[in-house]
Amino acid sequence: MTADKLALFGGTRAIPPRRASRDLVGWPVITxxxxxxxxxxxxxxxxxxxxxxxxxxxxxxxxxxxxxxxxxxxxxxxxxxxxxxxxxxxxxxxxxxxxxxxxxxxxxxxxxxxxxxxxxxxxxxxxxxxxxxxxxxxxxxxxxxxxxxxxxxxxxxxxxxxxxxxxxxxxxxxxxxxxxxxxxxxxxxxxxxxxxxxxxxxxxxxxxxxxxxxxxxxxxxxxxxxxxxxxxxxxxxxxxxxxxxxxxxxxxxxxxxxxxxxxxxxxxxRLDEYHAARDRNVRAMLTRLDALPGLRTPACPPDRTHAWHILRFRFDPAAMGIDGAHPGAVRAVLQRALRAEGVPVSPYQLAPLPMQRALRTREGFGGYPWLLADDRRQEEAADYPHTVAVLEDSLTLQRLHLNPNAGPVLRDWAGAFEKVWEHRDAVATAARSMVYTPAWHGPDWTSAEVPG
CATH class of the missing domain: 3.40.640.10 (Type I PLP-dependent aspartate aminotransferase-like (Major domain))
Known part of the structure; x- marks a missing residue:
């Protein structure tokens, strides 16, 4: 049975507004x-x-x-x-x-x-x-x-x-x-x-x-x-x-x-107790999301464990069946669609670090420490292709999953992802119509002027 149309376009919200109560997602847990x-x-x-x-x-x-x-x-x-x-x-x-x-x-x-x-x-x-x-x-x-x-x-x-x-x-x-x-x-x-x-x-x-x-x-x-x-x-x-x-x-x-x-x-x-509960909750959610085409869940190589402080999800438009849209546009529409369903996804960092305005203009220290090193290089986003790709095609979940009792909310979030994926055609239509520009192309992020 096909899910109700997306809340973004007038459908019923997947997660009731009061579902994410403080006892389930509040952080830190204070006793x-x-x-x-x-x-x-x-x-x-x-x-x-x-x-x-x-x-x-x-x-x-x-x-x-x-x-x-x-x-x-x-x-x-x-x-x-x-x-x-x-x-x-x-x-x-x-x-x-x-x-x-x-x-x-x-x-x-x-x-x-x-x-x-x-x-x-x-x-x-x-x-x-x-x-x-x-x-x-x-x-x-x-x-x-x-x-x-x-x-x-x-x-x-x-x-x-x-x-x-x-x-x-x-x-x-x-x-x-x-x-x-x-x-x-x-x-x-x-x-x-x-x-x-x-x-x-x-x-x-x-x-x-x-x-x-x-x-x-x-x-x-x-x-x-x-x-x-x-x-x-x-x-x-x-x-x-x-x-x-x-x-x-x-x-x-x-x-x-x-x-x-x-x-x-x-x-x-209580750190180990909370860490173990968070690991169970997050892995249960990721197991469901792994079944969605074009959604890449966080990786954890076998030689290490993950603290799951932030969950970053990448989107592959081609694998989602979406062509003719910029990955950043697909990500922007997915953010609006998921948030409308009650999933609090957001970007984590809008630009590669070297594109931050403060590091481009070098304001605040009179051009130091770069003048000490005689360093007048102007780094570009293209110098960091993997960083750029990740920022363009991903969203994150932050903080609200840290509570050890958040398992039911993470299950709700997984269901909301599944609903949005059932309506990928609507996401595709909206993404193709969007004029997209990366955040770091705006005046608040970059400057060609380098002191010294």
Missing amino acids: DAERKAVLGVLDSGRYTSNSTGNGEVQLLEREWAAYVGTAHAAGIANGTAALEIALAAAGVEPGSEVLVPALSFIATAVAPVHRLVVPRFVDIDPDTFTMDPAAARAAVGPRTRAIIAVHLHGLPCDMAGLRAVADDHGLLLIEDAAQAHAAHYRGRRTGSLGDIAAFSLNVVKNLPTCGEGGLLNTDDEQTHRRILRLRQFGEDLEGRRERDYISRELAGNAKLSAMQAAFTRCQLA
């Missing part, structure tokens, strides 16, 4: 444990990471290091600051280059710039959406000092391939694991796979706090000691009962608060 922990910090009067011994920040650091499998962990104000401090603690100097994937959140590129380090962009693997080791090897230059391996959407990178590139060229291998808490690669957890790893604890992450936060993991004692100095004005607090207010190197303030740490410790106690 009495979090409330008690936060009130406990308020009552204790110990609010900062300056507390010695068994303060909440120190307890989280020890628990997280043990969970990940590294010798050390340090609480940081947020994930972007964690990436900045990772570069500084490892000695990556101004004017040098780091390799950054062309598909990531802007923070992956901005963190090096804040250290006056030049981001050098690298195309991705079209199946995993993470940095392609072959493209990374080709991008290494005389000033390259590090690789930032982003475990995008919660899937670990090909760390063996990237480690080979790093070792062959004497490069630092940094994990940007902001979206990959609890994922594994060849039996080891993310955060233990590189020389240093940065995590975010933003409220939308798989391991959240009640706002902003971050963590840095490393096995190197000297790197860890420097991280602790860099997060607090260059001061050395280890073994001291009181601050001496002596700054031993130039550094800012990037501490994690005790309240944030207490909240995250409660979340950490």
